[in-house]
Amino acid sequence: MKTKLLIPLLLLCCQAVWSTRPPQIDGEEMQDVEEFGDLILHCRGSKALHWDNVDIKEIFPLDAGYYYCRYNDSNDSSNDKKSVASVFVFVNGRDQSFLNHYLNAVPPHPAGETLHIDCTVSNRNYNVILKINGIDVTEEERVKYDPTKGFSIEDVTMEDQGLYVCESGGKKQEVTVTITNVNPEDETCIKEQEKCEGVRWYPCCFVSLIPTINIYIYLTQQGAPTRFGGFFNLLP
Incomplete structure (x- = not known):
């Protein structure tokens, strides 16, 4: 009797373990494709997938980059390792070097x-x-x-x-x-300057060693703080 009960339990456990496995894309995590060649990627998993294959004819250098395969119940392609698989595809072309046209602005x-x-x-x-x-x-x-x-x-x-x-x-x-040299998370505000009914304003500022001043204003209403402000260049 115990053996008969044990087998179904083991099957349930195995099914549970398999259901938590992330999807898998065939091939290596980094792949190389020749320019004007074909890119074919297959993905499989234990649940419904956002896509199950990629088939690109005559690939170009701008097609290089990350390709993600995820379960339908996942919305975070970059960080959800349990529900997302990824592969980075390089395209061996002659003319295109950088993947992006330009670098995005970097915040302080x-x-x-x-x-x-x-x-x-x-x-x-x-x-x-x-x-x-x-x-x-x-x-x-x-x-x-x-x-x-x-x-x-x-x-x-x-x-x-x-x-x-x-x-x-x-x-x-x-x-x-x-x-x-100042961490915004360590900002210390001066004392409360003004009160409104149900609203409190906290002006706060700090100056770094570079010609930039960072000014923030905190608005607290019913215990929910919101920060306004930004970085201002002092150079002419």
Whole structure:
């Protein structure tokens, strides 16, 4: 009798374990495809999938990048490791080097943390150089490069602010980066200045060592704080 009960329980346990497994995409997590070739990706899983295959004819360098396969009940392709599978596809073309046309603006970055510069490439074999204010820092120990994510610069300091330029195959991408020695999470507001019925305003500001002032105003109503403000350049 015990054996008869044990087998169904084991089957239920196995089914539960399998149901929690993430979907799987055939092949390696990073794949190379020749320009004008075909890209075919198959995905399988234990639940309904957002897609089960990708079939692109005559792929171009701009088709390079991440491809995600997820269960229908997942909306977070980047972070939901239990319900999402991904593969990064490189396209081996001749003319296109950087995957994106330009670098997005980088918000003021706290000193002491790792800074990411997303100068990814469509071909993993492209040589990419990073310059900060005209100085090549590619080979520095604190600088790491991942062709799927770009550069990461560890433990940045105030001296690391300025113009960042990525160079590859005669092409350039650049972005200006500001480093601040103040962590917005550690802001301390001055005393309450004004009261309204049911509303409290808390002016708060701090000044970093760079020519930028960060001004914030806190509005608290029924225990729900909201922050307004931003970064203002003091240079003419």
